[in-house]
Amino acid sequence: MNWAVNTPWALTGLLLALLPLLNSGMRTSPAPWTALIPADTLSAFVVCCLRLCAMAAIAGLVLGIAGLHRTEQSRERIGHGAHIVLLLDRSSSMDNTFAGRAPNGSDESKATAARRLLTEFVNQRQTDLIGVAEYSTSPLFVMPLTENKNAVQAAIAATATPALGFTHVSKGLGMAISFFEQQPVTGSRIVLLVSDGAAAIDHDSELKLREWFRKQQVRLYWIFLRTAGSPGIFDQPEDSRDDNAGAMPELYLHKFFQGLGSPYQAYEAESPDALKQAIADINRLENLPMHYVERIPRQDLSTTCYSVAALLLLVLLGVKFFEVKR
């Protein structure tokens, strides 16, 4: 119970609630000698009640004016969900269609398709914490892990602005994993990498990424948006001379992810429908039990205060008509 008021100084008005102690609020009728009136317990009780009513009415009004409310509460609950970091590729090629052309009326670009489907995905994951990171030549921190779905949607919507430079996936992954530092380990931790290309990862970064993935217990999903005619992640080299990370970065990145030792799943999407399928899969799989914090928004209590005060006023007014008429 965290109670608070909007204007604390208004609480000084609570002193007014002492007034009914000084004055009964009733008409006085002259009596020759008050000691002659016999003591009446019932009367004393009624007067006491009426004074209390009046005090409560004054207090109710003052509290209402001060703006009494219950502050935002958080309650820990156990549900199903995950901590998900969306790692989005902002390289220029994302602005082309799946056919590798500039988008025209009928085909949407890979970025648009990803944006549309990710928006749906986020809407379906109500209890998850979702963060957003992007990368091109360098990683961009966009949105911390948050339960605020509006914020995540705003970050996804902002990818509608033109894409940036090249693909530097290792730095992006590093940034995505850093989101989980200082986060409790509960439910599953997922990095959802959405990209349309790959790049060779240098040896030092490989070592670091291996360590970080293991330490943070992160599961990796890679949705590879394959452009028609370009090499895929599952393609084997036709010529042994092409069997290196420089010539086939997608295959080698895939191999590296497989060797990470943490759960990893790759999807190769060649059309918006395949992308939709991949997202539906993740939606179905990643529902481990986890602790999450439910926010109970701030509750306004001034209406209650005013209602109580109004009711008591009605009682006081009613009682007025029962006063002894002499």
Next chain:
Amino acid sequence: MNKTLKDYRTWCLLLALIAMLVLFLYPSKQQKTPTYNYTFIIDITRSMNATDYQQDNEAVSRLHFVKQTLRELLRALPCESKVGLGLFTERRSTLLFEPLEVCSAYTEIDTAIGKVDWRMAWAADSNIAKGLLSTLDMLQKSDSSVIFITDGQEAPPVNPNYQTDFSSVKGQAKGMIIGVGGLQAVPIPKFDSLGKQTGFYSHDDVPHRSSFGQSNLDPSQIKGYNARNAPFGSEAATGNEHLSALQETYLEKLAAESGLAYTRLTGLQNLNQALQNPKLATEKLVQTDIRRQPALFALLLLCLVYLPKPPKYRLLS
């Protein structure tokens, strides 16, 4: 009954009840209040690392100061205001997230601003005029005001022959250019790949003129001029481009050309004042709680009932 009606207390209580009735019938009214919708575009080029701001007796970089001031500003903005964030480097900017309501997404915006880093730059040039134009172009359709925060240091310097033409956006965009940095030129720190400072940029590290296209000078005045092989002459360019200061006149010129306002960042107060520019505000109908007025009236009447009276009959001693 007659006596009850003659009693002023009855009337006070009745009026108080009527006031409460009014309170429940008309709890709020629509009021026009100014709300703000800003998209902050922060320059993250290297010159923003120059340390010419003071905070708690410590020299801090321009970027750090900008971040700190924006985070403080976030707390000062009224609810219902919206804030978006973008970064500028090279010739263009990118949007990190679209404007979000400040009260419900305070932590998210605050964290995102705190994480802005010069290493997020995807390329290293700094062509502010082009960046500003592309930003205004990109955000033309949104109803957010562009707040472009930069020190005005172009790298490499712009050739006056190839100036950006703002005529396509002039008058349509609303927003402001915020100049950051001191007026005294200071060296720009240099960092290695691990982010450790390794000294400052020296004279030989940076280009002192743009060698794109043709020179703006008359060929007869250029030493060693050759139209094909040396359009800028044979002499090495010299200049102070390795030092950086706030280019106020340049930014004022850009502001005038693009139809934006200009102000210099000195602290939270001046930024807050500049941003409360009525041109940037949109009047929005907001439901405001007006229950206080009838409640106060009822409270007054109720107190009147119980106000202690001066004793009428004195005790004789």
